[in-house]
Amino acid sequence: MQFRTKARAVDLLGKGQIADLPTAITELWKNGYDAYADNLTAEIYLDTFRDIDNPLFVITDDGKGMSRNDIFEKWLVLGTDSKSRAKLEDKESEETLWKKPRIKAGEKGIGRLSVAFLGNPMLMLSKKQGHTLQALFFDWRLLENYNLFLDDVDLPIEEIENNSDFPVKFENLKRAFLENFEKENDLDGNLIWEDNQSWLKTMIKNSVDSAKIPAFLSEKLLADLLDIENDHGTKFVVFEPIDQIVDLTNSDEDGLVDKEFVISSLSGFTNDFKKNSKIVRTSIPVFKEENFEYDFLTSQGNFFTAEDYELADIIIDGDLDGKGEFKGKIKIYDEVIDYANLNPRRNDSRNYYGKVPLKIGYSQGNEVDSKLEDLAYKKINQKVKEYGGLYIYRDNFRVLPYGRPNADFLNIEERRNTRIGTYFFSYRRMFGYIDISRERNSDLKDKSSREGLINNSKYRAFKSDLESLFVDLAKTYFSDKAKQSIFLEKKAELNEQAQAIKKDNKRAIEEKKAFTRSLKNYPEKFESYQIEYKSILEQLEEKTVESNILYSDIEYLLDKLHTLDIEFKNLIPKVPKRYKPTDTQLDRLNNYENKLLKFNATIKNDSAQLMAKVKDRLEVKELKMEFTKNYQKYNGILEKTITENRTKLKGQFDNLLKDFSSRSRRIMDELNFEKEKIVNAIDSKESVFIQSEKLGAKFEFLREQINKELSPLVEHLSKLSFDIDEELVQGAYKAEYETIKYKWEQTRETAQLGVAVEIIDHEFNQLYAKINGSLEKLTNGNLFADEEQFQFLTQNFKQLENKYELLSPLYRVAGVISKEISGDNIYHYLLRFFDRRIEDYNIELNSTEKFDKYIFNIKEPVIHTVFINIINNAIYWMRNVQNRKILLDYKIDTDEILICNSGLKIEEHRLEKIFDMFYSNRPNGRGIGLYLSKQSLYESNLDLYATNKIEYNLLNGACFVIRKII
Incomplete structure (x- = not known):
């Protein structure tokens, strides 16, 4: 007698041993890892993507893959011990794909069966270097028939040699698999498919018949598996994935717990907590709609590093x-x-x-x-x-x-x-x-x-x-x-700091709100002030034209006008010192200040001229009376201001003293609480010692309370001085802290950006070489029927390549020597660089003869980068103006280069800020370009600044100036 194995045993060993979806995917990824793959994916294709009729699930790895012999002798042999007994390969070789040897993750020889958990039917594609691509088709539900023995099951395999071969071979595989249902009896003559299992037979046949691979996916699956000498890897296509896989892609909240479970289970596939331990890359791309692809695995953020x-x-x-x-x-x-x-x-x-x-x-x-x-x-x-x-x-x-x-x-x-x-x-x-x-x-x-x-x-x-x-x-x-107590003490210290900062921030927020409200209210006050001022001037002017003017007739008007002049200072908003106003607040303040300046230049100027006329008409005695009244008014206002501040100071001091007394009493009361009761309870030496220890501990606690609550305020008050503006100092430090904190975060991003640029530059060089080579082969082979479309493709690529050539010198400044570059050279370089944008935005880019003849002695990448940066900004800020002009000029008298545009003018308070690192008024702007431009010019003994002066800003927009550093 011999053991015979039912087919159902394989189903129990495979799908029956898998606890959940992440475990199934992990088992297959393990096999890819053991096969020295670099990339492991679990791709989900939804029926909303391109010409897919039903969702598909594709597990891939770019590992060693399998030959026909490997599939028959290893993959189709259950419980193989090739991994559990295997020793670590001695060195890099063909067996390791010339990579560092890996310790095997699999050990039981049944992990491959976990693909049955993912759905049915299944197509496996596997390719080993030097061998032809192998395709195996199977529906694991066949093994659920409890009458089948393993000997009764046939797994069809085909060799795939090219793309055109694949559709025919795929249909052959399906037909060959369905031959499993043509056997009616087993070797003992027993019926294989009983009536109560006919539903299973029908379901499998229907699934096999409807299994299809769209043309685009067919090309994608075979793209890196057909080259006999070089390609390798394994891919599983599951035609009817389980509902859980498709549900992961739903955007509603119903399956959120399940999504989080799958993500948390499949993240950190290898030990990312260790540096340089990420041996393989894992991802779960979801193909939902055309141009809408995302990685499900990182949809909630990246794993730990x-x-x-x-x-x-x-x-x-x-x-x-x-x-x-x-x-x-x-x-x-x-x-x-x-x-x-x-x-x-x-x-x-x-x-x-x-x-x-x-x-x-x-x-x-x-x-x-x-x-x-x-x-x-x-x-x-x-x-x-x-x-x-x-x-x-x-x-x-x-x-x-x-x-x-x-x-x-x-x-x-x-x-x-x-x-x-x-x-x-x-x-x-x-x-x-x-x-x-x-x-x-x-x-x-x-x-x-x-x-x-x-x-x-x-x-x-x-x-x-x-x-x-x-x-x-x-x-x-x-x-x-x-x-x-190390942790508790540090935690208490952090809590105290956090509470103090929280209170300070709350106070600052209230000041910000008050300042914002004032910026809204001041224009209304000023409008009323301006109307009243103009009315008094008009009345005063009417009086001065009269032939007989008496001081008594205009005394009230002069007094009122003088009062308004004094009140003018109150119309200027008080900018808080404890925090840095936002750019929005500064913009409002800037607009309001423009109104005040206009008032001073017009109405206030008229007032001065009118007052000169009035004084000419008055006698010395009357002017003296007016002077005395003004003196008394100044005196009264100063006294009132001092009294108000004294009252405020006294009130604040009384409140602090009251709070100090209250806290002091609480501390003393806590020490003396139940003092008599404790003293009377002492009846032995032992109780004296116990109570003394308790008293000492309470004393130390209360002394610490004094040091925390009372002493800091007293020390702070003792350091206050009329010679130091505490608000201003604190505001300056806070502003500096916020700036440093922001710059640090941006610096980390910039460092990553710099690395990315270097990588992209390297990849572009290889990419362009490959595409160029491919285009040459296609051109020589005359493979395109539509010659016009091919020429169009070639021209577009060349245009892209030319753009890259314009950029590539900018990447490498080190090692470049300075040379003479004319303004005319720069002008024509900019025309080539911005050709499409100049045309699309209808921009007029001009240079003067003086600029064209000017000679820079500088590194070419440096000066090109500076001009590109400034012109690029100009194009952005000119979007909403009618006449878009950019002018390059040279100012001979001051030896300065001008770069002017007709876009938005730079606000006065931003003229210097725009050169600060990470400062940008542009949405999503990084604020790096102008900073780097200024720094790189500085190394060449040149400076870059912005100005709104009329003699420079020729187009009344933004104007940048390059000058020599003396």
């Missing part, structure tokens, strides 16, 4: 020795401490599980408890919210389900819920890795269901040591009764 540890408030970094002891370092905020913990469990050599390194970060749940400033905290908090948890990696490969939101295998949250003050840690606020390996930790094995580690004695010891570590850490440093 090694740099994120820098944003952790707490870091635990060290090793478990496998015997119960942890040794390492703990970083609490900015303080690093040596730390060790010994789990008091029974030390049995049979429980030894091997050394386990770990590095875990922890982010505080409240921003006030964190060391981070606002932007950095938001960044790490978002990641912790989406991906927080403890991740286990075996040989840098993620072990599921660890890291998932519901995978709190150490019961951290359960303990925290019993008493948060004692058990400080929260599982969802953690991030980091626990690093196991096959070599070091051979007894920590996966369950057959791929859902965690087997619960053996080694695992229980491992789990116990981790639990002991976090419990001891909490009690030692982080609980409300911690043995060491």
Whole structure:
């Protein structure tokens, strides 16, 4: 007798062993990883994309792939031990695709069957270097027939040699598979398809008949699999993916929990917590509509990186020795401490599980408890919210389900819920890795269901040591009764700072609101003021033309006019000193100041001339009376202002003194509370000692209260001086802090941009070479029937290439020598660079003869970049004007180059700011161009500035000037 295997056993080993969708995808990605792939994808094509009739799911890897022999001897042989027994390849070779050898992630030889979980039917395409592409078609539901033995099942395979060959071979595969249903009886003569299974037979046949691959997808699937010598990889096409896969792409909130579960399970496929450990790239592209593709895996943000540890408030970094002891370092905020913990469990050599390194970060749940400033905290908090948890990696490969939101295998949250003050840690606020390996930790094995580690004695010891570590850490440093107060003291300090900043910001916000309201109210006040002023002037002018003018007739008008002149200062808004006004507020202020200047230039000027006439008509005695009245008025206003300030100061001082007395009484009352009762209760030496300790502790606590509450205010008041404007100083420091903080964030983005530019430049060079070569081959081969369209394609590419050639010199300034460049050379370069935009926007770009003849002695990329930057800005700011003009000129008398345009004029308060790094008034502008232009010119002994002076700003828009630095 011999064992015979039912086909259903394969179904149970495959789909039956897979817990969920992420596990199924992970198993197939593991195989790609083991095959030395660089890219692993799980592509979702919806029926709304191009000519797809039904959703499709495609799993791909660019690994070694399989030959026909590999498929028959390995892939179709279940439980192969080629991975579990395999040794790490000695060196890079053809077997590793000439990459660094990898420790195998798979071990049981059944991971390939997880494709059955994803849906049916399935087409597998696999290609090994030096071999022809192999195609296998199968519907795993066939194995659900409990009458079938494995010997009764045929899996059709075809070789694919070219694109045109594929549709025919695909139909052959389908027909060959359906031949499985033509057998009515097994070898023993028993009926294979009973009546109660006819529905399964019909369902499979219908699915196979309707399985189609659109032409565009066919080309995409075969694009990198047909070259016998070079191409390699494996792809699975699932024609009827399970509903869960399609539901992931829905935009509604119904499946949000499921989406988050899948994302959290498939992120961090390899150990991204370690630097330079990202061996493979994973993605789940979703093809929803034409020109609408996104990566589902990063749709909620990117996974953690090694740099994120820098944003952790707490870091635990060290090793478990496998015997119960942890040794390492703990970083609490900015303080690093040596730390060790010994789990008091029974030390049995049979429980030894091997050394386990770990590095875990922890982010505080409240921003006030964190060391981070606002932007950095938001960044790490978002990641912790989406991906927080403890991740286990075996040989840098993620072990599921660890890291998932519901995978709190150490019961951290359960303990925290019993008493948060004692058990400080929260599982969802953690991030980091626990690093196991096959070599070091051979007894920590996966369950057959791929859902965690087997619960053996080694695992229980491992789990116990981790639990002991976090419990001891909490009690030692982080609980409300911690043995060491480092964390609590720093946390209290951060809280105090946060509260102080919060109160200060609240005060600043109120000042900002008040300033904004005043900017709205001042124009209305000024309008009334202006009407009244003009009315008095008109009345006064009428009186002065009379032949006999008496002082008594105009005394009231002169008095009223003088009062209005004094009140003019009150019409100028008081700009707060404690914070930097916004650009919007400055723009409003600028517009209002223009009205005041216009008033001074017209009405106030007329008033001065009229007053001169009036004084000519008055006698000395009358003028003296007028002078005396003005003197008394000035005196009265000054006294009133001083009295108002004195009253305000006294009121504020009385309030502070009252608050000081109240807080002082509270502190003293707290010390004396139940004093008599305590004294009377003392009846022994022991009770004296106890109460003395309590009294001393209370005294120290209350003294600390005085130092925190009362002393800071007194010290602050003692440092106040009439010679120092505290508001102005504080405002200056706050403005500087905000500027530095903003620049730092932008600097990081700019650094990334610079790297991206270098990469793009490198890639463009290769890309252009390849496309050029391809176009030459196509031209020589006369392969295009539509010659006109081909010529159009060639011309467009050449035009793009010319644009790139114009840009490429700008990338490389180092090593370039200075040379003489004429203004005429620059002018024609700009015409070529901006040709399409000049035409599209109907711009008139001119240069004067003086500019054309001017000679720059400078590095060509530097001067070209400066002009490109300024012209590019000019084109943007001229969008809404009728006559769009740009003029390049040279001012001989001052030896300066002018770049003028007819767009929007630059506000006076922005003339200097626009050269600050990261300052931009343009929506989504980076504010880098003008800063770099000024800096690069400075290195060539030239300066760049902007001006609104009439003699420079010839087109009454924006005007930039280049001049030599003397």
